[in-house]
Amino acid sequence: MPRKAEGQDKAGETEKVTLNLGYVDLGRIDLLVREGFYSNRSDVIRTAIRRHLDAHEAALRQSSERLTLELGLRHFSRADLEEARAAGRLLHVRVLGLAAFDDDIPPDLARETIGSITVLGALQASAAVKAALADRIR
Numbered sequence: 001m002p003r004k005a006e007g008q009d010k011a012g013e014t015e016k017v018t019l020n021l022g023y024v025d026l027g028r029i030d031l032l033v034r035e036g037f038y039s040n041r042s043d044v045i046r047t048a049i050r051r052h053l054d055a056h057e058a059a060l061r062q063s064s065e066r067l068t069l070e071l072g073l074r075h076f077s078r079a080d081l082e083e084a085r086a087a088g089r090l091l092h093v094r095v096l097g098l099a100a101f102d103d104d105i106p107p108d109l110a111r112e113t114i115g116s117i118t119v120l121g122a123l124q125a126s127a128a129v130k131a132a133l134a135d136r137i138r
Contacts, residue, residue, distance in 0.1 A: 013073075013098075015122045019045075069096040069120065076101045081113045090115040101125035107132035 021029070029044045038044045053060065074095045084091050092115050093099055099119045101110065107128045117123065117137045123130070130137070 015098075069094045069118075071095075072097045074099050076105070078102055078105050078109065081105060081109050084113045085109065089113070093117045093119070095119045095121065097121045099123050099125075101129055105129055 026041075029041050032038050032044055033040055038047065074093065074097070076093075076099070081091075091113055095118070098121055099117065101124065103126050105126070107126075110125075110129045111132045114133055114136060117133060119137075123137070125133075
């Protein structure tokens with residue numbers, strides 16, 4: 001199954017996050033952009049977050065290994081779930097990044113094959129599939 005490389009940002013492969021900053025911090029960010037160090041405010045904030053995460057890389061790796069989380073993009077197609085159902089397997093989805101379920105997955109198939117979902121990041125699925133799995137999403 002396809003996996004997004006760590007740290008890659010492409011249109012449609014990011015999650016919007018809203019944050020509040022003090023006026024002084026915002027002004028300092030604007031100054032860095034104005035002076036040409038960064039192209040925009042988002043670029044400053046993304047770079048700062050990546051540097052902070054890089055500084056904690058060892059702890060993040062240990063935690064994700066301990067929690068047995070898949071790192072990056074985990075994509076589920078209808079065929080994946082039908083295969084799990086045919087094999088009598090119940091899937092336990094544990095992702096640090098993005099867990100994406102195709103739009104053509106019927107809610108009953110998802111409910112039959114997904115035992116639990118833990119996502120640290122973002123979950124993309126139809127509203128019907130999310131509703132069907134609501135009691136299994138942690």
